[in-house]
Amino acid sequence: MSGHSKWATIKHKKGATDAKRAKVFAKLIRQVEVAAREGGPDPEMNPSLRTMYQKARDSSVPLDTIEKAIKRATGGLDGVNYEQITYEGYAPGGVALLIEVLTDNRNRSGSDVRSVFTKRGGSMAEPGAVAWQFDRKGSLLVDGGADEDELMMAAIEAGAEDIVRAGEAWQVSTAPTDLHSVRTQLEEGGFKVLEGDLTMVAQNLVPIEDAGSAKKVLDLLDALEDIDDVQDVYGNFDLSDEVVAQLD
Incomplete structure (x- = not known):
């Protein structure tokens, strides 16, 4: 099991149980702010913001908190430059x-x-x-109860690059630009995506x-x-x- 896969799974488990939840939220909001400041406030026109927005929602960050972060980043509210x-x-x-x-x-x-x-x-x-020694990739964690063959076929059809077991979940790897489209197609196919993010994968x-x-x-x-x-x-x-x- 590769380190990044294991660590991604550990972090996902911690996200639901860790006493440091407020710190996790703060980090996610910071990522949303930076993405919005660099590419604009519209997730549909800003792929980075769309990814960070969904990442925050995956971790149960309240919607109004995310929206306030976007406003801070684009001049609607006072914020910090990171x-x-x-x-x-x-x-x-x-x-x-x-x-x-x-x-x-x-x-x-x-x-x-x-x-x-x-x-x-x-x-x-x-x-x-x-x-x-690292390459930028898109990474999706899919519920481990999914049938491997069905997920493999769906992932390939959606444009994914690879699928491996990652602890109790499946990890689907994509090109960075394909993360959102692969996630959308898998969810439309009935698969439960636990989280998605851009990550660095070791060669x-x-x-x-x-x-x-x-x-x-x-x-x-x-x-x-x-x-x-x-x-x-x-x-x-x-x-x-x-x-x-x-x-x-």
């Missing part, structure tokens, strides 16, 4: 990490990210040292052979995601079913 930054680094065991940040204070964010790497046994990397994976090492990597990812300015963290690690079972 800068997009990507940090790169390595977790214990040589696992490559990409950390996507939206911040109103570059110095604060850089200090927070560096502190987590230091405390959790990782290391920061120079810009470009890690990014080339090659680093196997993690034991639960102890896996826990160190996941603890670092968890600590990075706990930073307010951090929106997403991606890694190129691979977990065997045995390791996943031990972690569970």
Whole structure:
């Protein structure tokens, strides 16, 4: 099981149960604001906003909260200007990490990210040292009860690139520009899409052979995601079913 698939599934489970729900909402709203500011307030004319809007709704962010964020971003309400930054680094065991940040204070964010790497046994990397190992993709998590053959046929017809098991769900991969259309066709076909997002997928994976090492990597990812300015963290690690079972 690839690291990004496992981590996406873990994050989806946490979204419904985690005591940090308010922090999750705040991060999603920030993503909506940035997408609206850069591409305009109409989701139908702004693919990035459409993706972030749906991502927020998947996580049960109230509709009026999303609409207020769009108004702030487009001048209807006072808001904050956020800068997009990507940090790169390595977790214990040589696992490559990409950390996507939206911040109103570059110095604060850089200090927070560096502190987590230091405390959790990782290391920061120079810009470009890690990014080339990842490709931007669309990712949909579909309810795991769906029949594999039926989902495979429907996904291929909709234009998806791949389908793999991701814990208790199915992960459907698409080209970034096809995320919305594939999701729409799958939902129209009766499949339950749990969430959809643009993600970074590793070209090659680093196997993690034991639960102890896996826990160190996941603890670092968890600590990075706990930073307010951090929106997403991606890694190129691979977990065997045995390791996943031990972690569970």
